[in-house]
Amino acid sequence: MADILSIGDTASHPIEVQRAPGITRIALSSPPANALSLAMMDALSKALAEAAEDKDCRVVVIAANGKIFSAGHDLKELTAHRKDDDRGRAFFETTMRRCAELMQAIVRHRCPVIAEVNGLATAAGCQLVASCDLAIASEEAQFCTPGVNIGLFCSTPMVALSRNLSRKHAMEMLLTGETIDARSAREFGLVNRVVPPEYLGTIVGKYATTIASKSALTVKTGKEAFYAQAEMGLSDAYDYAAKVMVENMLARDAEEGIGAFLQKRKPEWTHE
Numbered sequence: 001m002a003d004i005l006s007i008g009d010t011a012s013h014p015i016e017v018q019r020a021p022g023i024t025r026i027a028l029s030s031p032p033a034n035a036l037s038l039a040m041m042d043a044l045s046k047a048l049a050e051a052a053e054d055k056d057c058r059v060v061v062i063a064a065n066g067k068i069f070s071a072g073h074d075l076k077e078l079t080a081h082r083k084d085d086d087r088g089r090a091f092f093e094t095t096m097r098r099c100a101e102l103m104q105a106i107v108r109h110r111c112p113v114i115a116e117v118n119g120l121a122t123a124a125g126c127q128l129v130a131s132c133d134l135a136i137a138s139e140e141a142q143f144c145t146p147g148v149n150i151g152l153f154c155s156t157p158m159v160a161l162s163r164n165l166s167r168k169h170a171m172e173m174l175l176t177g178e179t180i181d182a183r184s185a186r187e188f189g190l191v192n193r194v195v196p197p198e199y200l201g202t203i204v205g206k207y208a209t210t211i212a213s214k215s216a217l218t219v220k221t222g223k224e225a226f227y228a229q230a231e232m233g234l235s236d237a238y239d240y241a242a243k244v245m246v247e248n249m250l251a252r253d254a255e256e257g258i259g260a261f262l263q264k265r266k267p268e269w270t271h272e
Contacts, residue, residue: 015043016065017050022058022212023205024051024111031066035074036124041098048105048113058212058219060109061204062132063116069141070125072157073099099124099156103131107227110220112211116204117141118197120179123154130160130190133223136204137182138197143190146177163230165189215253216271 018025026047028034044062051057064070073095081088106113106128115132120142129135129143145161147154154174161170169188173180182194195203211219225244229237248254252272260267 015040015047017047019054019057022056023061023208024054024057024059025061025063026051028062028064028070032068033071033074034064034066034068034125035071035077036099036102036128037074037077038095038098040074041102045098045102045105048102048109052110057111058214058216059208060111060113061116061208062106062113062128063204064119067119068125069117069119069121070128071120072123072125072127096156099127103127103160106131106133108224110216110223112219112223114204114207115191116200117182117191118200120144122179123147123157126173126190127154127157127160130157130164134207135191136193136195136200136207137185137191138200139182139194140197141182141185141191141194142179143173143182143185144177144179145173146179148175149177161190215257215267215269217251217253218248218257221248221251 014029016027016029018027024047026044028040028044030037030040034040048060051060078088078092078095081091084091112133113131115129115135117129117135117137118141121129122144123146126143126145145154145157147157158170158174161173164170165173165188173188180188182191185191186194193203221244225241229241232240252270253267256269257267
């Protein structure tokens, strides 16, 4: 990819952003842990916001440099604030709020967000993977929510896990704190595909390129509707989805896409 830049500096948990036609790749770049410190979360949030404002961006990929995708919150950073007058309460509240805002920014992002996982994703790092719309893992990837092992239940990762995995699988991860391999993660519903590590970038790139070739308006409409209807009862979900379909049918891209299909030609999207 071209157009490479970094947000942050080597002392404050930088991320690396690469841009190619239609695709923005954001890599956590603070090995070995790639911890979700406040600085890291702020950098990720900024990069996501910039991608949302970039009219040429169609897909976002979140990856990581190093052997660990993300070890979750920076426990050293959190522990240091136990010396505060309030024993760290204010800092803990800020950290959890920023994390929640980051995860919701991914879900509400106008572009599909793909997690590219080639290492260990634990606690909030696992939450980050679960929050993405798609997740592709290498055979070397591992996942866990180990908070229960250190007296801190992974309650916020639980929100993302419980919305992606079956309840039994989510509770298995949360209650045991044990690490699962990539194939188990696929069986649990945490990732879409598991591929050899040497093919991970290629497969993620194929997914991203395929999605980027679609109508941006259609994809945005569909992503918004997917998460909205998932929180509704069956009847309300159908009523809502029907209204979305009607509005989508009236869009220029739907008219063009259907016309192209009937005429057996390639559609020319205006993203309107």
